[in-house]
Amino acid sequence: MSQSKLKTIKGVHPRYFAVTANLLLTGDVVYLSPTGRWVWDVTHAKQFKTETSAEEAVRECQSLYANQTVGIYLIALDEAGWPLSTKEQLRTKGPSNYHHNNRNGQQLVANRKR
Amino acid sequence: MPDVNSTSINLTGIYVTDNGFAAYKALTPIRAVTVEEAPEDLDEVLNGIAEVHISFASPADGRGFSTARCLRDRGYQGRVIAVGGLVCDQYRHARQSGFDGVLISQEQAAKMPERHWLEQANRVAVNYRAQIYA
Amino acid sequence: MYHYQDFDRDFVKDRVSEFRTITQRRIDGVLSEDEYKPFRLQNGLYLQLHAYMLQVAIPYGTLSSRQMHKLADIAERWDKGYGHFTTRQNIQFNWMKLADVGDVLEALSEVDMHAIQTSGNCIRNVTADHFAGCAPDEIEDPRMVAELLRQWSTAHPEFAFLPRKFKIAVSGAPNDRAVIAFHDIGIQIVQNRDGETGYRILIGGGLGRTPLIGQELSAFVPKADLLCYLEAVMHIYNRYGRRDNKYKARIKILVQENGLAQTKAQIDAYFAQIKKTHRPLSETLLRKIKDDFALPNLSKASAFDLEAQMALSPAFARWAGQSVHAHRDENHVSITISLKKQGATPGDASTAQMRVMAELAKAYAYDELRVSHEQNIILPHVPKEHLLAIYQALQEADLAAANIGLVSDIIACPGLDYCSLATARSITIAQQIATHFEGLKTEYDIGPMKIKISGCINACGHHHVGHIGILGLDRAGVENYQITIGGDGTQDAAIGERTGPGFSYEQIIGAIDRIIAHYLAKRTGKDESFLAYYKRVGITPFKEVLYHA
16 A cells, blocks of 8 residues: 555655545545544645655554554655545545545535646 | 374364364374365375364465365265364354364454354354255 | 245345444454454445445346335435446445444345345356346346356355455356356356257456456256356365465466366366265255246237337437347337436436336336346336337436447446546546547447446456457556457457557547547448457557557
8 A cells, every 4th residue: 555665656756645544434534633633634634754754653553543444554745735646636535427525415625626 | 192194283272163162172083184185185094083174374265165075075074173264254164164163272262252153153054055955 | 036035034134133243343443454354345345445335236137126226225325325336237335334334234135135245255246148038039047047056156155265256147148248258157058959958167257467268168067967066166266276366366367377178177076076965956946946037927018119109209219229129029128228328427326316217117117127237227128118108207317318339338447436446547538438429429320339448457347348448557646548449248259459558548538539530431331330340450550540640
């Protein structure tokens, strides 16, 4: 799951890294916040400056949150704190074939055109 | 000493059957049959063997079920025990494939207590064979 | 269709209760994800990108109106108001919450449905010709043997932890509509020289990263021997199939590496061993299955002049021309309801649409529906006199797209919009292709065309057997689409040939347009289909227009 082997995504060097997971009970896509909570909005995620520090946080979360979350891993962000890969953008925004967002009835991310 | 073909035979642990947990008492002689061995070649070898151990490397590796099945097809009537990586919700698969019981470690027993295995023991009689075959 | 007996019902109810118990252990933290995951997968529950996905088994694609209504209820109550019909003739719900799944399974069990063995390394939902029981060319309804296989493979103790998943398809006719040559086992119902009905068995077909056409394992297996023979096949696969590499673990690789002859020798030897003691099939069950799959008591419908009706309404004529298929009874037809309206998600149906289809089946079509592997819904037995009423109801429900078998009738897997395995989107490519050719108004001129799109190498979208296949890959974070041409999933099975380097998300629609424009310009006439044209000219002219224009 880790993208550590990828130096660049779409030709862009990652600027920040974030820790992401799905919640065990709902499957919701969530991100680790600076205060150590899980939040839905990637723009509220803790931005790690180095991949190593994010990897360390992943390991820590795996021991702390193994029963609240599934599949904890790190993702690469651009300078605006937005996921670089198409897959992670879709995870954040919801599927592109419908105009609904990825959590029941709630708008997670301000209608951000990317 | 039991007549064993391999040093890896485990002679301690908890023996799980339809009646739940019991201290394991070996029936000798024992032979470990690996999933790489062809049961078709073992008729002679197993003559007089009281107990066969078939080891599961992990819950995902279901070869042991076929090994047990094939031994039974060939008429082996001794005790057949599953050892190694099975989890309790595979108990019914083991019993329905020809195993008499499962040998587990104390650690496994701590993780999967007796009542979990007994739940699955209740499902051993439930399968489609009775409906499909005359 | 098969009606559950007490045993089937008790079995499913017990599995619901087992699911609740074990899931609660996961929620309580007694089980780790690693320990829980194989269990939830055996019960059809995946974790996808945005949520859990529940894949509900629809055995050989057959549904009653009551069952379709229940699927609608589930979509409304626990999902976002729609469901996705798949190439496994199943339905998947994309927005499940773990804590709700026990209730969803309970709801399914009320209509004799479940999600057992729709994932995991076991024998999956058996698929069959979607025109089973109504096709004029059929020898015997393949659902009878498919139902027997469903029962045999459900909770089979020996085959629940195979090297990899295992897919079986059955066709009852010489014209293969069930893609049997691309399954782990394909079963074709045949008659031998003595007029006895039995089974021709293909083995080792498959798509994925190593697409292979199934080879004939046996030209004729007598009916009484089938389960015993398949036990032998599965036993040999379970023992000798590779477990060191999941990409080489399907039975097709075993057959490829050891050769058909050696595999067949192993199977035959084991078959001989178990045949001696194999119990005969229950006559009671066989009789019940035969009765359950008898044709409905077909009405002696009043004469209906389809031709005259078509002459009256061009729109109806266009729809009927694509959606209405010959039935073995001259007063009846089969109808394909398109879930491919141009611009819509292939295979998706809303709650309201599911209910309309259920009501139409109940009112006009002997209460039966089918899911086709091409992700459409079929009303198998329709008296001709009801065609107009059905057409009008479908129009009102936005289900009357007249595009069956045409360029917009695309198979697409969920792709990167939903699937955690995907490397690129496939749904949105399908949407764009469909609206592109609708805008050009060339669909009918292009004629028979099967476009199939997969969002990763696993090929759930069957791209290898598309007349045009599209495979979405990931190139350093960028979606990239390879094209294959000339695939064929019928009895003339062929694997599509790759044209060359892939195209970007932005370029792929233009590339498909160039392929089709070339075909339209160069074909001998409208009666030379795309596939026929490809067979005549080969891949080179297509490479020219794709890479050197």
